Amino acid sequence: MIIQCIFEGLIIGSILAMIAMGIALIWGVMNVLSFAQGEFLMLGMYIAFYLNQKLDWDPILSIPVTMAVMFGLGVVIYKVLISRALKGPVLSQRLITFALGMVLANGMLMLVSSEFRTIKEVMFTGTVNLDYLVVSKEKLVPLISSMTITALLFWFINKTRYGKAIRATAMEKDAAELVGIDSEKAYMIAFGISCGVAGAAGCILSYYYYITPTVGSGFLLFGVIAVALGGFGSIFGAFAGGILMGLIDVFAGVYFNTALKYVVVCVVFMLIVSFKPKGLFGK
Amino acid sequence: MWKVITRDKKFCTGFCLALIVAMILPVFIKKPFVMHILILVCIWMLLGMGWNIIGGYAGQISNGHALFYGIGAYTCGIGMYLFKISPWIMMWAGMVISALTAIILGGPLLRLKGHYFAVATMAAAECGRIIFLNLDFVGGATGIDFLNKDLPAWYTMQFTEKEPYYYIFLCFVVIVFLLTKVMDGSKLGYYLRAIKSNEDSAQSVGINTTKYKMLAYIFSAVIVSLAGSLYANYIQYIDPYILMPLNISMMICLVAVMGGIGTVVGPVVGAFVMTVISEWTRSTFASINGFDLFIYGVLVIVIVTYMPGGIVSIFNKKKAGCEKV
Numbered sequence: 184m185i186i187q188c189i190f191e192g193l194i195i196g197s198i199l200a201m202i203a204m205g206i207a208l209i210w211g212v213m214n215v216l217s218f219a220q221g222e223f224l225m226l227g228m229y230i231a232f233y234l235n236q237k238l239d240w241d242p243i244l245s246i247p248v249t250m251a252v253m254f255g256l257g258v259v260i261y262k263v264l265i266s267r268a269l270k271g272p273v274l275s276q277r278l279i280t281f282a283l284g285m286v287l288a289n290g291m292l293m294l295v296s297s298e299f300r301t302i303k304e305v306m307f308t309g310t311v312n313l314d315y316l317v318v319s320k321e322k323l324v325p326l327i328s329s330m331t332i333t334a335l336l337f338w339f340i341n342k343t344r345y346g347k348a349i350r351a352t353a354m355e356k357d358a359a360e361l362v363g364i365d366s367e368k369a370y371m372i373a374f375g376i377s378c379g380v381a382g383a384a385g386c387i388l389s390y391y392y393y394i395t396p397t398v399g400s401g402f403l404l405f406g407v408i409a410v411a412l413g414g415f416g417s418i419f420g421a422f423a424g425g426i427l428m429g430l431i432d433v434f435a436g437v438y439f440n441t442a443l444k445y446v447v448v449c450v451v452f453m454l455i456v457s458f459k460p461k462g463l464f465g466k
Numbered sequence: 467m468w469k470v471i472t473r474d475k476k477f478c479t480g481f482c483l484a485l486i487v488a489m490i491l492p493v494f495i496k497k498p499f500v501m502h503i504l505i506l507v508c509i510w511m512l513l514g515m516g517w518n519i520i521g522g523y524a525g526q527i528s529n530g531h532a533l534f535y536g537i538g539a540y541t542c543g544i545g546m547y548l549f550k551i552s553p554w555i556m557m558w559a560g561m562v563i564s565a566l567t568a569i570i571l572g573g574p575l576l577r578l579k580g581h582y583f584a585v586a587t588m589a590a591a592e593c594g595r596i597i598f599l600n601l602d603f604v605g606g607a608t609g610i611d612f613l614n615k616d617l618p619a620w621y622t623m624q625f626t627e628k629e630p631y632y633y634i635f636l637c638f639v640v641i642v643f644l645l646t647k648v649m650d651g652s653k654l655g656y657y658l659r660a661i662k663s664n665e666d667s668a669q670s671v672g673i674n675t676t677k678y679k680m681l682a683y684i685f686s687a688v689i690v691s692l693a694g695s696l697y698a699n700y701i702q703y704i705d706p707y708i709l710m711p712l713n714i715s716m717m718i719c720l721v722a723v724m725g726g727i728g729t730v731v732g733p734v735v736g737a738f739v740m741t742v743i744s745e746w747t748r749s750t751f752a753s754i755n756g757f758d759l760f761i762y763g764v765l766v767i768v769i770v771t772y773m774p775g776g777i778v779s780i781f782n783k784k785k786a787g788c789e790k791v
Binding site: 210213214216218264267268271273274277278279281282283284285286288289290292293313333400403404407408410411443446449451452453457458 | 521527574575577578579580581582584585586588589590592593596597600713716719720723727757758759760762763766767770771774777
């Protein structure tokens with residue numbers, strides 16, 4: 184039973200971690216708390232849904248396309264909105280992302296109705312039965328995909344030139360510019376990547392979750408809490424925070440009370456943050 | 467205390483004019499919908515002014531004030547529904563409970579800075595929402611409907627016409643507005659502004675930042691709770707959804723920021739503009755699903771991008787610098 188809980192917790196946690204890493208990337212690099220991540224997740228889900236409907240693509244296979252589209256969208260949004268917002272006070276930036284989220288969610292609501300949709304047929308179905316654990320492939324494939332994408336993200340941030348440029352800009356923008364890094368471009372790429380990751384998370388989530396324009400806000404709240412838990416500026420912290428939250432979510436639901444499990448999550452968060460104000464791995 | 471207000475002649479005249487206009491306005495309004503908008507404007511003014519104390523003056527951006535709003539609304543609702551106690555009394559109970567909650571939450575949370583404080587308050591508000599959602603004796607997800615025709619209208623604060631609501635709410639708005647103006651010019655206001663500009667410097671000059679942040683948090687919780695109580699009596703129905711999702715907390719924040727954060731008049735102007743926009747878009751574009759919030763979001767983006775100091779900053783050229791939070 185415990186192993187089953189851990190497994191379920193890892194699945195939810197890995198998706199939350201992806202959203203959280205996107206938020207942490209924007210927070211760490213630009214010091215903007217982006218409230219629009221939930222809506223990027225939702226857009227990713229819809230892209231996966233329509234690709235599945237029109238072209239019969241499995242959602243997991245549509246991840247590269249979704250990531251590319253969302254990256255492009257992220258770059259456009261950055262150029263139009265965020266770069267202007269960065270010149271203003273911090274609170275305005277947060278409000279702009281919040282309003283952006285509202286615009287996206289309601290824009291989607293206008294275009295498609297608010298009926299709940301699901302992906303009907305996925306490529307990998309069935310269960311894998313290990314002795315102590317029954318694993319349904321519909322849940323295993325998302326887990327593997329999200330871990331893969333997380334690994335790719337870590338590789339990108341830590342090993343590639345662009346990743347290092349982004350990290351340098353996050354650490355000290357003026358110094359990075361002195362060394363010749365184009366900080367605008369770094370910000371743009373960072374924003375695009377976090378959109379792309381959120382879109383990928385949407386594809387993965389659409390495997391087993393319902394799709395509706397307002398689905399983003401629930402995940403957003405927990406993603407943001409996961410980031411604060413993990414600590415500012417630390418993408419690994421966001422990842423750890425997301426996984427931790429997923430695990431707490433499932434364990435509280437099973438052993439405590441399903442209805443109040445989110446209260447447990449929030450209380451744990453508030454306790455941790457009271458003792459470690461900068462988060463678990465924060466700087 | 468009155469000297470603070472009467473010293474500023476421009477403020478006095480402006481205030482008296484606005485008050486006279488506000489008081490005779492209902493005479494000219496025939497449509498109940500317009501009255502409804504004015505009443506909502508009053509509620510949002512209270513919300514904005516309450517939030518402004520902690521967010522605008524003390525600089526601690528809280529994204530969880532919907533919690534206090536909900537506490538205020540639920541205490542009045544429960545009081546009426548279960549115990550038949552008048553909201554005039556229950557609103558004070560609500561304010562006390564909100565103040566206690568602010569003390570309990572503020573202790574650990576006010577140590578956090580910036581984004582962390584915002585996220586922690588969001589988590590607290592979400593906790594509150596889920597707790598209310600699951601408490602069956604307050605109706606759980608369906609909420610409670612506490613329309614009560616047996617007791618006299620002045621006792622229950624449930625009237626059939628809108629005008630009494632408007633005048634009662636206007637009284638509260640005026641009281642809170644004057645209190646904010648007094649605070650603005652008093653030592654407390656200066657301490658809070660010092661804390662907002664640079665907390666460490668404020669501490670080094672001997673200001674007890676913890677105590678004043680806590681005071682600001684308690685005041686703002688109490689005012690927001692009052693607004694919640696009044697709103698519940700106007701709508702005569704409450705449930706967890708209309709009160710506490712993240713949207714409400716952000717909109718409270720929005721009202722103060724758009725009007726002019728950290729100013730006395732800012733939340734009042736912001737509340738007026740935002741409520742008018744949102745209600746007008748909702749009524750005009752009701753047929754297209756979601757269009758009203760879409761337009762609202764677009765307008766918010768435009769206003770916040772081009773006027774970061776809020777609407778009030780257009781009129782105050784000397785204060786037009788960006789308030790770095």
